[in-house]
Each structure stands twice: as structure tokens, then as C-alpha cells.
Amino acid sequence: MILTKQLYNKESGRFYVHFAQSIPNDISPEETHQIGIEMVETLQEKFFGFEIVMATHTDTDTPHNHFIINTVNSESGLKWHQSNAELNEIKEVSLDLCKAHNIQIDFEVTSTPFTTINRGEWESLKHNSSWKNEMRKTAAYCISKSFSKWDFMNRMQNFDYQTLWWENRNDITFIHPDGFRCGSIKLDKKWTQAYFETEFASHQSSQESNLGKIKNLSNWKNDLKKYTDYSIRTARTQEEFLKILHQGGYEVNWSEKRKHITINQIDEPKHKVRLTHLFSPEEWTKERLVEQFKTNKNNSSSALLNNLNNSGPRAGLYNFEDGIKRLESTVIYCTQYAVSKEAFISKMKRFGFQTSWKDGGIVTFSAKFHGQKASLDSLRRNRQGDRWTTRDLEDWFARNKYYQENEPDQYSYEEDVLHDVAYAVSSLIRGIGSGDKEKHAGNIHHEGLSDQARKEKAIKKSAGSIIDWEHEQ
Structure with missing residues (x-):
């Protein structure tokens, strides 16, 4: 099995599939073993090309069979995929065979890296979408x-x-x-x-x-920072911004004669700070604040919100017709696993996007495939239409770093899955870029398939599989 994985360069990810077939009645180990052989023979088409080791336990009160299946097909190099319907098919075959032997059988899937979640959630987790x-x-x-x-x-x-x-x-x-x-x-x-x-x-x-070692200055500043951030993302005008902060107990000095905006706590006048000291100097200049208020105003229209609720930005990795939607989805996808600015830029590159991250938090993306450019703060990060900031990215990096340190094996596995998906996307982009767009992109878009199904089919296609949509639907 290891040699097969090495042959197709697929040594990462899930190593094997484990089935257990238990026989509750008092029958001989020989008959138990025979039932297992008959099940594999009956499902030859299902198991074709997959190496299987079957063993029958004889050292327990009830003999039972174990099946270990290589997750890489020795004939095609494709990975093992199993839907709930296919699992039920295997169960039904097992039940029919045991009925033919005049016994009842209990058949179950017993081994996945996450034994506390159901099969559907595990399949979703395999593809980074749980x-x-x-x-x-x-x-x-x-x-x-x-x-x-x-x-x-x-x-x-x-x-x-x-x-x-x-x-x-x-x-x-x-x-x-x-x-x-x-x-x-x-x-x-x-x-x-x-x-x-x-x-x-x-x-x-x-x-x-630790109070003797560090100044406890962060309490009021952090509260002010959080409330100011909320105000910036809620207000539709400068006047509304000042009003929201005032309701929260803060006064704002926004004078056209002065370069900086200052905010102070009404009850504690000494608690006073410049906006550029709360955020990076280039993040919220007066000009950018005014632009943000315009964005908030546009996002508050019911028509736009309805549109966002119907089509969020999360499921567009393979949307090659709309570069912005695919970019939004890719940013969300990569932020779930990047632990640093450098790692984020590297992951975006795997999906075909060049990232420019300048001092002051100015982040822009470009893609040769579409010839489009977009800034980070123009992209949606959720269905409500909230926009990304570099501070949002840094929060995600910190979260992922914590996950990497506390669950390194699972984090490493999910990294491998991300790289597999990125390879599928980049392969398809190269195919579309070669000029045969209908041949490649046409195999991705299919109204009868969910986004998850399209992703799985695209991953298969990147590994060299020929997909018959009508047959596989």
C-alpha cells in the first residue's frame, strides 16, 4: 500500500479505510471468513483497483471480519470516495449475504480520525469545509x-x-x-x-x-478600540459615526483644520487617544473613513442584503466566471489555515492570486487569469457584507497559530488537503488559460451538482480522471 501511494505521490492525508463486520450469532470463524470473501467478490466493481487486507478475528466471543482498504487506487491513482448511498449499498450486500447463510449481521464503519462526529461531517472536514x-x-x-x-x-x-x-x-x-x-x-x-x-x-x-510587570493600559484602550471599530463599520455618515461614539460614552474631535482625529472618554478625560494610535496610521485616515461610510450606506440597502443572503462569498473557489467572487472565497479559505502574513501570501499564490502587502496595511490582489485587481477592504468576509481589514487577517493568523500549536497533526493534515484543493484549482486554471475553456470549465459548472460535489469532481479531474457528468450525477 505504501508503494502504491509513493507511485502516485499521494502519501499524505488519510492512510486507509477500516470496516468492521461483526456476526452476532454463534458461527464458526471459517464461515465468518467466507462471508467476508463473498462480500468483496460481490462488490468487485466498487473495490476494483483498491488493495484490501481482510482478516478474521478468532480470539473473541464472536468471530468478526476486519477490512483495511488502501485510500489510493492502484490502477488509476484516484483517492477513495464514499457517499452515504454507497455505504448503505455495502451494508445491504453484507446483510443479504448473511441472510443467505441464515444469520443476522451488524455492519458498521468504525475507524475515522474523528470518532465523535458523523460520516457526513468527516467527509466535509476532509475538504476543509466543516x-x-x-x-x-x-x-x-x-x-x-x-x-x-x-x-x-x-x-x-x-x-x-x-x-x-x-x-x-x-x-x-x-x-x-x-x-x-x-x-x-x-x-x-x-x-x-x-x-x-x-x-x-x-x-x-x-x-x-503580571500587573507589576505590564501597564494595565490595554483595558480602556481595547474597549475604545473595539467600540470604535464597531462604529466605523456601522456608521453611514460622519455625523452618525460621532453620534454612535457619543452614545457609547466617547467624544470625537474631528476638525478639518487638524490632521488627526482624537477620541476621549467623557467620564475620564485623561483617557484620550489619536485614532492612528488605536489602529495602524494608514488604516483609517479621514479619507478612508469617508469611503467606509459610503460602503456601509450601500450595504444597508435591502436589495443588496437580500442578494448577499442568497449568495454568500464562501463557495466560489471554482467559480471561473466571476473573478471577484472567486477571490472573496479564496481569501476566506486561505485565512482559515494561514498562521502568518507570509503563509497567507503563499497560499493565495497557490490559488493563482498575487498578493501585495505594503506597510500601513494596504493589501491588494491580482490574477493573471482575469487581469483584475482588488483591494482587501473591497472584499466581503461574510454574508452580511462586512469587509476585510488587515486586523481581521491578523486575528485569524493568531487563531490558526494557536490551533497549529495545540493540534499539530490535524493542522498538518488540513494543510495537505488545502494543497490538494489548490492543485485542482491551478490545474483547471491552466487548462482554461490554454484556450480550451469550454472543455475544462464546462466540466466544472453543472446545475445538478452542489458546490461540494463540484469541488470533489474538480479534484478528481486534476488527478487525470475523465468525468462523465450525466453518468455520475
Whole structure:
């Protein structure tokens, strides 16, 4: 099996598939073994080219079969793919064979790297699209950095997650940017409200022990920074920006005669700071603030919001007809795994985008395929139409770094999957760029297939498979 993987240069990722076939009745090991052989022979078309090792246990109360299947096909080099329908087909064949032997059988899939999630979620996780896994990673990072319930909820909001914390419940509820809901205990059994509060208290103790070493200046500044950021992304005019900050207890000195905007806390006049000291100097100049207010105004129209709700920016890696949508999707995809600015630029390059990241946080993207350019702050990062900033990217880098340090094996595996997907995209781009656009792009767009199915088909195509859409639909 290892030689087969080496032959096709597919040594990373999932190594094997493991099935267990248990026979509850008291039958001989020989008959158990024969049933296993008959099942493989009956499913020859399904297993063709996949190397299988089958063994029958004889040292337990009930004999049972184990099947280990190489995930790389020795004939075609393609990876093993199994839908729920195909799994049910294998179960039905096994049941029919056992009925023919006058026994009943219990057949199950027993081994995946994540034994606490269902098969559908594991398939989704293989292709970097598990919303529960992303939610879990984000929550784990925010727990590690938070000092209170409100601090935690605010950090989750920075990643576009809403948090529902009801005092009469044992757990809390997270709402994904795309609207999916999940209780904290379903993500991790120990994540009760009591656990969260204990963690936050321990972080407070740690912070207090360091007060002699660091100035506790960050509290009021961080609060001001968060509220100012909220105001910038909400206000539609300069007047509205000043009003929102005033309602939050802050006064703004925005004079056309002065270069800098200053903000101070009404109750604590000594708490005063320039806007350029809260953010990078080039991030929110007066000119860029005015542009942001115009963007907020445009995004508030109901027609645009309805359009965003119907077509978010997340599922367009293979949308070669709309360069901006594909760029938006690629930025979201790469931020889920990049641990630094350099890693982010490298990942974007794998998907065909050149990234320019200048001092002051000015980030732009360009793609030879479309000949288009776009700035980071013009791209949507969620279905609500919020725009990216370099600070958003840095938050994601910190989250991913934490995940890499705490779950290095799984992070490495997901990196491999990202590289496989990037290879599929770049292969298709090269094909379209060669001039035979209809032949290549036409095989990607198919109304009968979901975005996930298109992605899987494209990955197969990049490995050299000829795809018959009508047959495989």
C-alpha cells in the first residue's frame, strides 16, 4: 500500500479505510471468513483497483471480519470516495449475504480520525469545509484569550460568530456566520458554562499576577478600540459615526483644520487617544473613513442584503466566471489555515492570486487569469457584507497559530488537503488559460451538482480522471 501511494505521490492525508463486520450469532470463524470473501467478490466493481487486507478475528466471543482498504487506487491513482448511498449499498450486500447463510449481521464503519462526529461531517472536514470544526477551533482560541463572558463574546464576534449565553442553561449556543447553530457541549463535552467561567477566572488571576510587570493600559484602550471599530463599520455618515461614539460614552474631535482625529472618554478625560494610535496610521485616515461610510450606506440597502443572503462569498473557489467572487472565497479559505502574513501570501499564490502587502496595511490582489485587481477592504468576509481589514487577517493568523500549536497533526493534515484543493484549482486554471475553456470549465459548472460535489469532481479531474457528468450525477 505504501508503494502504491509513493507511485502516485499521494502519501499524505488519510492512510486507509477500516470496516468492521461483526456476526452476532454463534458461527464458526471459517464461515465468518467466507462471508467476508463473498462480500468483496460481490462488490468487485466498487473495490476494483483498491488493495484490501481482510482478516478474521478468532480470539473473541464472536468471530468478526476486519477490512483495511488502501485510500489510493492502484490502477488509476484516484483517492477513495464514499457517499452515504454507497455505504448503505455495502451494508445491504453484507446483510443479504448473511441472510443467505441464515444469520443476522451488524455492519458498521468504525475507524475515522474523528470518532465523535458523523460520516457526513468527516467527509466535509476532509475538504476543509466543516463549519463545526471551524467553530470549534475559533471557540477554543477565544477561550484561551478571554478574561470574562463579555470579553469572550466580543472575541467571537470579531470572527463573525454570535454567542447566546442563557443563565438557566448548562451550555452556550454559537451561531455560525452562515446561520448554523451549535451548542458548546456538542463541540466539546467539557464546554459547560461552569468550565468557561473557571477558565476566565484563571486568566484573570494570571493577568493580575503580571500587573507589576505590564501597564494595565490595554483595558480602556481595547474597549475604545473595539467600540470604535464597531462604529466605523456601522456608521453611514460622519455625523452618525460621532453620534454612535457619543452614545457609547466617547467624544470625537474631528476638525478639518487638524490632521488627526482624537477620541476621549467623557467620564475620564485623561483617557484620550489619536485614532492612528488605536489602529495602524494608514488604516483609517479621514479619507478612508469617508469611503467606509459610503460602503456601509450601500450595504444597508435591502436589495443588496437580500442578494448577499442568497449568495454568500464562501463557495466560489471554482467559480471561473466571476473573478471577484472567486477571490472573496479564496481569501476566506486561505485565512482559515494561514498562521502568518507570509503563509497567507503563499497560499493565495497557490490559488493563482498575487498578493501585495505594503506597510500601513494596504493589501491588494491580482490574477493573471482575469487581469483584475482588488483591494482587501473591497472584499466581503461574510454574508452580511462586512469587509476585510488587515486586523481581521491578523486575528485569524493568531487563531490558526494557536490551533497549529495545540493540534499539530490535524493542522498538518488540513494543510495537505488545502494543497490538494489548490492543485485542482491551478490545474483547471491552466487548462482554461490554454484556450480550451469550454472543455475544462464546462466540466466544472453543472446545475445538478452542489458546490461540494463540484469541488470533489474538480479534484478528481486534476488527478487525470475523465468525468462523465450525466453518468455520475
